[in-house]
Amino acid sequence: MAKPVVLVADIGGTNTRFELLRLADPPQVLLVQNYQNDDYPDLGTIGQEFLSQTPVQADLACLAVAGPVEDNCMNLTNRGWRVTGAELAAQMGIPQVHLINDLEAVGYGVRYLHPKDWVVLQAGTVVPQAPIGIVAAGTGLGECFLTWDGQKYRVWPSEGGHTDFAPRNDRELALWRHLQGQFGRVSAERVVSGPGLWNIYSYLAQVFPEQARAAILEAKNPALITQNLSDPLCSQAVDIFVANYGSEAGNFALKLLARGGIYLTGGIAPRLVERFQQGGFMRAFLDKGRMGPLLVNIPVFLVTAERVGLLGAIEAARQYSHPL
Numbered sequence: 001m002a003k004p005v006v007l008v009a010d011i012g013g014t015n016t017r018f019e020l021l022r023l024a025d026p027p028q029v030l031l032v033q034n035y036q037n038d039d040y041p042d043l044g045t046i047g048q049e050f051l052s053q054t055p056v057q058a059d060l061a062c063l064a065v066a067g068p069v070e071d072n073c074m075n076l077t078n079r080g081w082r083v084t085g086a087e088l089a090a091q092m093g094i095p096q097v098h099l100i101n102d103l104e105a106v107g108y109g110v111r112y113l114h115p116k117d118w119v120v121l122q123a124g125t126v127v128p129q130a131p132i133g134i135v136a137a138g139t140g141l142g143e144c145f146l147t148w149d150g151q152k153y154r155v156w157p158s159e160g161g162h163t164d165f166a167p168r169n170d171r172e173l174a175l176w177r178h179l180q181g182q183f184g185r186v187s188a189e190r191v192v193s194g195p196g197l198w199n200i201y202s203y204l205a206q207v208f209p210e211q212a213r214a215a216i217l218e219a220k221n222p223a224l225i226t227q228n229l230s231d232p233l234c235s236q237a238v239d240i241f242v243a244n245y246g247s248e249a250g251n252f253a254l255k256l257l258a259r260g261g262i263y264l265t266g267g268i269a270p271r272l273v274e275r276f277q278q279g280g281f282m283r284a285f286l287d288k289g290r291m292g293p294l295l296v297n298i299p300v301f302l303v304t305a306e307r308v309g310l311l312g313a314i315e316a317a318r319q320y321s322h323p324l
Contacts, residue, residue, distance in 0.1 A: 004321045005030070007051070007061035007094060008313040010102065011043060012267075013078030013139030018050040019310055020058060023321060027314055030056055043074075043081055044091035051092060060096040061088070062317035064105035064309045066140060068159060074099045078139050078195075098320050100157075100313070103144035106134055106265050107155030108312030110146075110303070117305035118263070119273055121282055124299035130259035135249045136266035141189035141196070145256050155312075160252065161189040168247060168287070175240070178203040191244045194268060197222040201237040208233060226271050241268075242275050246284030253298050254291055261299040270304045 009018045016035045022028040031054050040046045043063075051058070067077035072085040085097040110132070129148040136142040141161030146153040165186045167173040179186045179199060190196050198220055205212035211233040216224045228234040245264070253262050269276060285300065286292045 003028075004059040005056055006314070006317040006321060007047070007058040007063075007092075008310055008317055009047075009061070009063040010105070010307075010309040010313065011063060011074075011076065012066045012102070013037070013076065016043070016046055017310065018047065020051075020054060020056065021314065023314075023318055030054065037079060043076070043083060044088050047088065047092040058092075058094050060098065060317065060320055061092070061094050062098045062100065062313045062320060063088070064100055064102040064313045066102045066138070066142065069099045069101050069104075069157070072097075072099050096320070098316070100316055101142075101144070102309055103134060103136055103142040103265075104155050104157040105309040105312035105316065106136060106142075106263075107132075107144045107146050107153075107157075108315040109308035109310070110134065110263050110265075110312075111153060112311050112315070113303065113305055113308065117308075118301040118303045119277070120299070121264075121276060121302055122285075122296075122298070122300040124261070124297045125259075126261055126299050127259035131256040132260035133249075133252045133256045133258035133262045135245070135252055135262065135264055137192050137194070137196075137245055137264075137268045138266035139194050141187075141193045141248070142266065143252055145252075145258070146260070161192070162187045164188070165191050165244075166247075166251075168284075171240070172244070174207075175200065175203050178206070188244075188248050192241065192248050194222040196244075197225055197237060197241045197268070200240050201225050201233065204233050204237055204240075222268075226268070229275075238272060238275055239280055242272065243280045243284040245269070246281035247287065249281075249300070250285035250288055250295055253285070253295055254288060257294075258298055261301060264300070264302045265308055269302050270306075273302060273304070276302055 003023045020031040065074040067075045075082045085099050089097040132146040134144050143160035165188045167176045225234045
């Protein structure tokens with residue numbers, strides 16, 4: 001009997017990657033393509049263009065989305081695309097389309113990583129079957145966690161990145177006031193994300209206007225900040241970003257008692273590995289007062305592998321395909 005053909009995707013606020021695979025062991029990749037979301041009016045149009053390149057028909061799709069998914073309906077938070085799996089199935093001509101949160105997909109995917117796929121920020125001690133936490137800063141701030149059900153790990157999505165930003169010192173309190181003036185309520189994502197990094201730079205540009213670069217302020221592109229670390233204001237913005245990433249990851253580790261490890265994923269951390277290794281991240285991670293010693297033994301891994309979400313979508317597709 002022929003193995004099912006599945007369409008998987010990792011759909012972020014900025015980019016989308018589609019892969020068509022046959023679910024052999026290991027999976028056989030048939031077609032791969034990356035897309036810029038700005039070039040398309042909706043997700044279904046991207047899927048149609050991708051599938052038009054091959055005569056192979058997909059039996060089902062499992063699409064990982066950077067936003068909440070409820071009742072197989074996706075809401076791409078940072079783009080405003082809202083669509084159901086049934087609507088995508090009709091638009092793309094696929095019998096079944098299953099939508100999962102992108103961090104849920106990463107949760108499935110981290111179980112298939114190897115030591116070569118990460119950088120150790122804190123070795124700690126991995127406790128088998130203990131909770132695992134994932135914190136992912138990219139276009140937004142995603143968080144999910146895994147718990148052991150007696151036989152295997154189960155993945156639980158969350159929208160923890162939208163909880164409140166908690167400033168820890170006078171500088172961060174001033175940043176919070178700056179952001180409150182713009183947004184009202186200030187979530188962690190307003191600081192720990194790509195747009196958050198630009199928010200930090202924008203705040204620093206008001207404090208140190210003589211150091212601000214007009215090209216960066218006009219572009220509003222956080223990549224320009226990470227690409228110019230020799231610039232004093234960019235460097236300071238990245239340091240604040242990294243420290244707050246560490247603080248948020250430490251909060252999540254405390255809430256979960258994540259003795260199975262904390263994994264950092266998303267598009268930003270792999271581009272800033274050296275900064276994460278300089279100590280600011282772990283100092284903020286461990287800066288939890290009386291609870292700081294509790295976090296010393298929790299492993300922290302910065303994931304550098306690029307296909308974690310797709311690996312997880314493939315595993316989820318494999319589970320959905322069992323009835324085929």
